[in-house]
Amino acid sequence: MRPRLSPDRRVLGALWGGAGLFVAAVALAAAALLSTQHAAVVANAETRVTRFVAGAEAAINRSLLGMDMLLAGLAAPLSEGATGDEAGLRDRRSHLLAQVVRQNLQLSDLVLLAPDGRVLAAGQESSLRLGMQVPRAFLDDVLAPTVPALVISLPVLNTATAEQA
Structure with a gap:
């Protein structure tokens, strides 16, 4: 118990x-x-x-x-005088692109390329002189659509400054 x-x-x-x-x-x-x-x-x-x-x-x-x-x-101003001398046309286009780069803080450089990748005009003298190494696949993608579109590439190495641009 x-x-x-x-x-x-x-x-x-x-x-x-x-x-x-x-x-x-x-x-x-x-x-x-x-x-x-x-x-x-x-x-x-x-x-x-x-x-x-x-x-x-x-x-x-x-x-x-x-x-x-x-x-x-920029399409119209860049195409003006397309039948003039090549050096003068390149200088006018480059001057216009340089003005755009100076006025827009979002741009470090602006380059007009030919379909084969040659630099036709550039906002920076160094890009005009040294050229721009654009990946061929990106250039093909840009030239493929028939409708104009804004296309942004991955950063590429700028040969003038050795920086990603």
Whole structure:
């Protein structure tokens, strides 16, 4: 037979049991609250990042559209006097491209290439003098579409500065 617990011991056990249940309930409530707050913070951060990325994407699109419009606007001035002497035409085109490069901080150089990859005109004297090494596959991709489009290549090594451009 087991010895019977005194009423004081029973009350003390019940109090400890109740206190333990209360502590467990508080810990469970705190964990649930932390989990809820964590989920809310993550959702808020995701929303902020999504807005930031959308804004950055819109800014890049505006920038590229502006660049596309700039290059489309150069078609007429670059084709003017195409039947003149080759050296004078090259100088006029290069002067125009140099002006565009100076006025646009997004451009480090602007080069007009022949279908075979020769430099016809360039915004920087060094590119005109040393030429531009454009990957043949990129040049083929640029010349392939019948509809004009803005195409951006991977950086290539500039022979004048030895920098990626």
